[in-house]
Amino acid sequence: MSAQTPHYDSDALPTETVDVVVIGGGAAGLNGALMLARSRRSVVVIDSGTPRNAPASAMHGFIVLDGTPPPEILKRGRRQVREYGGQIVFEEVATAEPAAPSTDGDLRFAITLADGRTLTARRVLVATGLRDVLPEVPGLARHWGRNVVHCPYCHGYEVRDEPIGILATGPASVHHAWLFRQLTDDLVYFTRGTELDTDTRARFAARNIRIIETDVKEVVNDDDGTLSGVRLTDYTFVERRVLAVATQMQARTEGLDGLKLPMEDLPHNMGRRFASAVAGTTEIPGVWVAGNATDLTAQVGASAAAGALAGSHINALLATADTDAALAAAQKTTG
Ligand SMILES: Cc1cc2nc3c(=O)[nH]c(=O)nc-3n(C[C@H](O)[C@H](O)[C@H](O)COP(=O)(O)OP(=O)(O)OC[C@H]3O[C@@H](n4cnc5c(N)ncnc54)[C@H](O)[C@@H]3O)c2cc1C
Numbered sequence: 001m002s003a004q005t006p007h008y009d010s011d012a013l014p015t016e017t018v019d020v021v022v023i024g025g026g027a028a029g030l031n032g033a034l035m036l037a038r039s040r041r042s043v044v045v046i047d048s049g050t051p052r053n054a055p056a057s058a059m060h061g062f063i064v065l066d067g068t069p070p071p072e073i074l075k076r077g078r079r080q081v082r083e084y085g086g087q088i089v090f091e092e093v094a095t096a097e098p099a100a101p102s103t104d105g106d107l108r109f110a111i112t113l114a115d116g117r118t119l120t121a122r123r124v125l126v127a128t129g130l131r132d133v134l135p136e137v138p139g140l141a142r143h144w145g146r147n148v149v150h151c152p153y154c155h156g157y158e159v160r161d162e163p164i165g166i167l168a169t170g171p172a173s174v175h176h177a178w179l180f181r182q183l184t185d186d187l188v189y190f191t192r193g194t195e196l197d198t199d200t201r202a203r204f205a206a207r208n209i210r211i212i213e214t215d216v217k218e219v220v221n222d223d224d225g226t227l228s229g230v231r232l233t234d235y236t237f238v239e240r241r242v243l244a245v246a247t248q249m250q251a252r253t254e255g256l257d258g259l260k261l262p263m264e265d266l267p268h269n270m271g272r273r274f275a276s277a278v279a280g281t282t283e284i285p286g287v288w289v290a291g292n293a294t295d296l297t298a299q300v301g302a303s304a305a306a307g308a309l310a311g312s313h314i315n316a317l318l319a320t321a322d323t324d325a326a327l328a329a330a331q332k333t334t335g
Helices: 027-038 070-083 152-159 172-181 198-206 300-334
Strands: 018-023 043-047 087-090 093-099 108-113 118-126 130-133 164-167 187-190 209-212 216-221 227-232 237-239 242-245 248-251 263-265 271-274 287-289
Touching: 018 027, 018 093, 018 108, 018 300, 027 043, 027 070, 027 118, 027 300, 043 070, 070 087, 118 300, 152 172, 164 172, 164 227, 172 187, 198 209, 227 242, 287 300
Parallel strands: 018 043, 018 118, 043 087, 118 287, 164 187, 164 242, 187 209, 248 271
Antiparallel strands: 093 108, 108 118, 130 248, 216 227, 227 237, 263 271
């Protein structure tokens, strides 16, 4: 058990080869596991317990579940996976790599957990999510997910009409400005050394978005610790209750090097993701990827849908492999 991993519960790992190991138990991993378990596949989800939206008090923008606390969604998801025989283990994957194939030539993967336990799987679904990298502004990180936000659809409505500041990190921040302007009349754009062309400046002016080009020195709080604004490098204080930041999004790769999954950079330094094709397939036979690990802008609904699609695709390919093996065995007996 790694230091940061909450110890919800833990089961003995299967000693026999399981059909699928899912690495990551967020929306993507759990929905993949649900599809597999309901198809009577043996599936083990390994989850290190640090989902991306952990700082948020409620999940928004996904019908039926809108307003539900993220831990409650995961708790319900885990319960549903378990109801169909899926297993959830709270631990970190330390290594994952291809192993020697079975005697009938089927793929095998060896997974080692941070506590040293091991298991073998026929297929792997990577659903490890991503890490948001914030710009290095003193005092910013402590408000992340509450008064420092990145997603207008996740928590924009909750900060409507507040004095909001966009801390620019690149071209994506201009897009951010249009979306947050829809939520408040009081918007300030801190350029932080990024370029703004003449056309964008005119468009900002037309929408009453103020531009501040003096660099931001630090985030300032009220006495009770609430975010109250930013101090500029010339010591001017600009009152703001909310700061919006386009983070750099990095797919989580811990423990996965052995799978040798190809990765891709997004333009404008927006982030890095695992490359994938239809249904989350990758260039590595037997390994799928779903959710934020490959789709950096996916929200909870899209991540869950991608996990479900990958899970059903894995099941379909396993059904073909099982049939191929049965046919080969039958032909060996009769031949
Ligand atoms: C502050 C904030 C608020 C958000 N609010 C919303 C919202 O309101 N609505 C919405 O739709 N979206 C929201 N999002 C986006 C949402 O968090 C993602 O869409 C969603 O979490 C993606 O699901 P996922 O399963 O791909 O990844 P995650 O939910 O991040 O799950 C990945 C899991 O993999 C585990 N993991 C990683 N590496 C390993 C390893 N080596 N071994 C074992 N386990 C591992 C992690 O611990 C984690 O539990 C928000 C994001 C942030 C940052």
